[in-house]
Amino acid sequence: MSDTTLGVLLLGSAGLGPDQDHQSTMYRPAFEAHPGFEIVATAADTGAVDDPAVDVVSVCVEPDRRADAVIAALQAGKHVLVDKPLALTAADAAKVAAVAAETGKVCLPAHHQRFHPMIAAARGAVAGGKVGLPWNVQADFLVAGGTPSPAGELANFAVYPLDVVLALTGLRVRRVFARLATHWSGGDADDFALLFLTHENGLTSTISVGRTRELADTRPAGLAVHRYRVSGSHGVLDIDASRPAVVQRRAEASSHVWHGPGTVDRLLDELRAAIAAGRPSSPSAAAAVHIAEIVDAARTAAASGTPVDLSQEGSR
Numbered sequence: 001m002s003d004t005t006l007g008v009l010l011l012g013s014a015g016l017g018p019d020q021d022h023q024s025t026m027y028r029p030a031f032e033a034h035p036g037f038e039i040v041a042t043a044a045d046t047g048a049v050d051d052p053a054v055d056v057v058s059v060c061v062e063p064d065r066r067a068d069a070v071i072a073a074l075q076a077g078k079h080v081l082v083d084k085p086l087a088l089t090a091a092d093a094a095k096v097a098a099v100a101a102e103t104g105k106v107c108l109p110a111h112h113q114r115f116h117p118m119i120a121a122a123r124g125a126v127a128g129g130k131v132g133l134p135w136n137v138q139a140d141f142l143v144a145g146g147t148p149s150p151a152g153e154l155a156n157f158a159v160y161p162l163d164v165v166l167a168l169t170g171l172r173v174r175r176v177f178a179r180l181a182t183h184w185s186g187g188d189a190d191d192f193a194l195l196f197l198t199h200e201n202g203l204t205s206t207i208s209v210g211r212t213r214e215l216a217d218t219r220p221a222g223l224a225v226h227r228y229r230v231s232g233s234h235g236v237l238d239i240d241a242s243r244p245a246v247v248q249r250r251a252e253a254s255s256h257v258w259h260g261p262g263t264v265d266r267l268l269d270e271l272r273a274a275i276a277a278g279r280p281s282s283p284s285a286a287a288a289v290h291i292a293e294i295v296d297a298a299r300t301a302a303a304s305g306t307p308v309d310l311s312q313e314g315s316r
Helices: 022-033 046-050 063-075 090-103 117-127 153-157 159-169 263-277 285-304
Strands: 006-011 037-043 056-059 079-082 107-109 134-144 173-181 192-199 204-212 222-232 235-240 246-249 254-257
Touching (some): 022 056, 022 263, 063 079, 107 263, 117 222, 153 285
Parallel strands (some): 006 056, 134 204
Antiparallel strands (some): 246 254
């Protein structure tokens, strides 16, 4: 390992689904390809975080152990990349964010969809006033096929479109209403969520997120729909996050193939840049806390049938 590369520990290989292993399918290949990192160890137990050769820990332990594992890594003086969700509750996520702030170490939640080139371009357009003053965002994030998450798809997927909407608008959520349903999976957990959000400054957003049955033109567990519409005082911005891509059609399925740097590659660029600059990452652990607050509130609102107001201060 050279002076310009950081040693990486791959910690755990679990997710919110029985066959979900983002460590092997997403993070390991990205770390292996990135010139700023070198994988130096793989482990299932947090005792490995004390290895002096480790600078960064990629945390994919079981979700009920995740907050404790991230805290252990931060307190050992390591920077952290953590698979979604950062924690199962907003309270546990807040504990992680507090330790990240105390230690000054980077804690980057893997909300990689915000690094999609179309979303990055849209963020620039909104910030540059291309649609005037935004007043509404509509988002759809639907996966086709694959194994349903026992925790429900609100917990599994909502972090991605929520993070994008917050990145596009820069406005925190103040009120949450939600409907949860099970249309396709046949189990007890939700496979579809509809979120109605009121943000600061009166902006509203509507997010549909979930998992449908398998579709002939989408690979199993692939994104069937990933799009956003930002309506403003002077125009409308439509974002299709399945583009830019080459559409590849095969007998068994179709897919959109992107040949530039992927969203996880750009996520690691942000991790390396934040560490080098000694600054919090974007998104930060604090941002993940706010998303966890929204998800918690969505569950409560769906169960009660009434909107839930979030604290004015919240996770600031």
